[in-house]
Amino acid sequence: MEKIYTKEEIIEKAKEIAHMIANTEQVEFFKRAEAQINENQKVREKISSLKSLQTQAVNFQAYEKARALSIIEGKIEKIQEEIDEVPIVQEFKQSQVDVNGLLQLVSNTIANSVTDEIIESTGGDVLRGETGSKVQSTQHKPLS
Template sequence: MEPSITDKKTNEELTKLLALIGEDELIQRYKELEAKVQKNEKLADLVERIKAAQKDAVQFAHYDKPEAEKAAIKRADELTKEFDEHPLVVAYREQLREANDLLQHVTDMIQYRINEELEKEG
């Protein structure tokens, strides 16, 4: 089934809007921070160490070793805290919140305009 002319026009406009949003300075900063987080070896190492500690905790629980399980959970919690407090992660999460706020604002504006047009037609 071939899309209607209206659907094609809507898709073209949506593509333009997405491109404009992608060019926004706030979104660009978010993408840059995201790339830095993904390339950071210390953060990647922390993630692997957290996973290992969590896996250890599950195994210790399975083999009924509560003290070892508690120690593994504590280690995982400490590593998670270190990860969460890393300046790059803090900056990334703040930028993510700002990007989400921008996208929510754009979504709200679109919804408002659509509702306005529907009311005019009705």
């Protein structure tokens, strides 16, 4: 008989996997890129301007000043584009995509593996995605 795991044991394994992910090349690159962005005076100034404009936008929105809001939104978009043009920012955003992709891959692998194990353990058909009880119920239909 196979071992039955507790929720606590599964959480412990999940923490191990999280530790492994946190120590991958993708995450290391993400951390280095973030540090370089924080050290980049030009980017820091643009981010500061962006935050200030976003605060103004919220205020204009609250006071229903549509024209002023539209102007501020244009400035926000321009600064956002300038920030996005900085190579390290592009690399940082790509590293976010890479890390998220890795997390999604792990999540999908777990979900698919659990489903396959359930199907296999019930004598089902993995290719059709049917558990054993579904396969058996379709084979034993009463004749009418």
